[in-house]
Amino acid sequence: MWSCDTFNGTGQGGARPLCPDAHLVLSALSLLYLLLGLPTGLGCNALLVLANLCAPRTMTMPDVYFVNMAIAGLVTSALAPVQLLGPAGWGWALWSPGSGAGLALLTLFNVSSLVSMYCTALLGLDYYIARALPRAPAASAHNARQVCGFVWGGALLTSFSSLLFYICGRVSSSAAECTELQSAQAADAIMVLIGYAVPALATLYALARILHLKREATPLDRDADRLEPSAHRLLLATLGAQFGLWTPYYLSLLGRALLAWRGKALDRHSAGALQLVHGLSQLLAFCSGFVLPLLYRSLSKSFPGKVRRLRARLRCGPCRGPRDLGAVQQVVT
Template sequence: MPAVMWSCGPLNGTGGAEDQPLCQHLHLVLSVFSLLYLVAGVPVGLGYNALLVLVNLHDQSSMTMPDVYFVNMAVAGLVLSALAPVHLLGPTASGWALWGFGSEAHVTLLVLFNVSSLVTMYSTALLSLDCYIERALPRTYMSSVYNTRHVCGFVWGGALLTSFSSLLFYVCSHVAARIVECSKMRDAQAADAIMVFIGYVVPALAVFYALALISRIRKADTPLDQDAGRPDPSVHRLLVATVCTQFGLWTPHYLTLLGHTLLALRGKPVDRHHLGILLFAKDVARFLAFSSSSVVPLLYRYINRNFPSKLRRLIKKMHCGRQSCSPDQAGVQQVMA
């Protein structure tokens, strides 16, 4: 059994002797970063995502449109943080697996991962579009909290329906001998192609379009810039940081899905050397995708101006318990904060 989480097994016997040390060093570095993420990143992701959800749900009257989308992404981040140990240490890794599970559990975890990735990407895209609407038409209330909550409900429903294709391919792989139609759907690469197009290409186009429109508005000096009801400037910084983070960390994952699909379309068996490279790239992409669940709530914590005050109100309510705080107690706690 190898001493690291991922091994160079697929590359053995395919490259020269000079390639083996480099391969071993790369897998060792990836193993160290992954273990550090499991020890530190997963608790941070679970803690900050849960805190983001609790703080906003506790003070729903002060929630804004961006807050609703970040709560949506935080829920998806909680799912990703819970799935990270299973994916990074389980049989989906290309080398050493600490445990194993059946095909049914594997498909269930895959569906949950796909749902979380779709919710994350579409929440980012819709946040960009709504920020443009709110900046261009600040007093029309088209991007209100009420509308955003319903939109997020449709996002989760659409993510579940799209991820259902993974379950459909699994079912067809078991009954293909009896149903001729399912025999044409046995390739998992079709599900990967669907995920690349729906889960990455579509939201990427929406985000680029929204950012281009926002940049045009920011360049134009209009009377709306002096309007007291215009969006908080920190929202734009948070939007840009979130878009760059999400697409920067999720792009490698969708590129590996695209590469797997293109290799399958060649109709030729993949040699061990290319298979090893693909598995290593898949492990790196999976690690980056899971790390987004802990990075985004940290961005929200340190860029959003309203979060500290909401957090103080939540802590004050938890400290007072069921009894309401007196004005003196509240004033003393604010001075101490």
């Protein structure tokens, strides 16, 4: 769990400006998340993935993006206990930031965050395409699946480049190339630019175009819109929650990179405050793992029916009666 040593960058004891209250508050919030948020996130994300994958014909374009965000949420939630329970406070050498396991966990976290942010941005863009061109096949579930495949591949490539910077800074402190690159700060800057700035600009553009279409709504939109009526509320809630929970984390990365590039050493109080802000922002990012599936469960009108069909399949196996086939056909239509 979080400790005073972590916030002050020293192993010495004694009273500190941020101790003991700050680390106790952050530790209490972390425990609350692990006891309530983590099981909720794992269960809701798993249910979201299973309910949609067991009824692939009923999946719409938003469903495809939410399934991929749920998979990314499962990865993020699985990494939360390792991050929140010990490496900083207990000094586990295996999970320390400089170890191989620590770098692997950081890479997985970066991949899941990239997938989650880009799926959110693409959801907004495809929703705009579906509203602007209702009869065009561009914003379809099939195309969304193809795009999500590229998103996962791009996230792996981007995280691998950031991983190289982290490794370069830890292989040899005397390497001139690594010293000039300021590797850890370069990796943080890459994640801020590619993982946050680009999807944020795409989302802002999509929102601006959607609001413009809302002001110029025509009867064609009501007749040909292929998205369910609750899709607009689900989209706005998802965009607000996703960027609201991830923005502090990326801002903390940007702040660390800028302070490091200034080359000015921080005093003990400032370093502790920076670590506290980063810890809180990381905890907020983990919370996205259970907030998004809860939003989907609350605002998606088709999700309860998918859950009922999943339960029926689990009870009676692969058998399907005429009533089930008629229900599937109705949803597809």
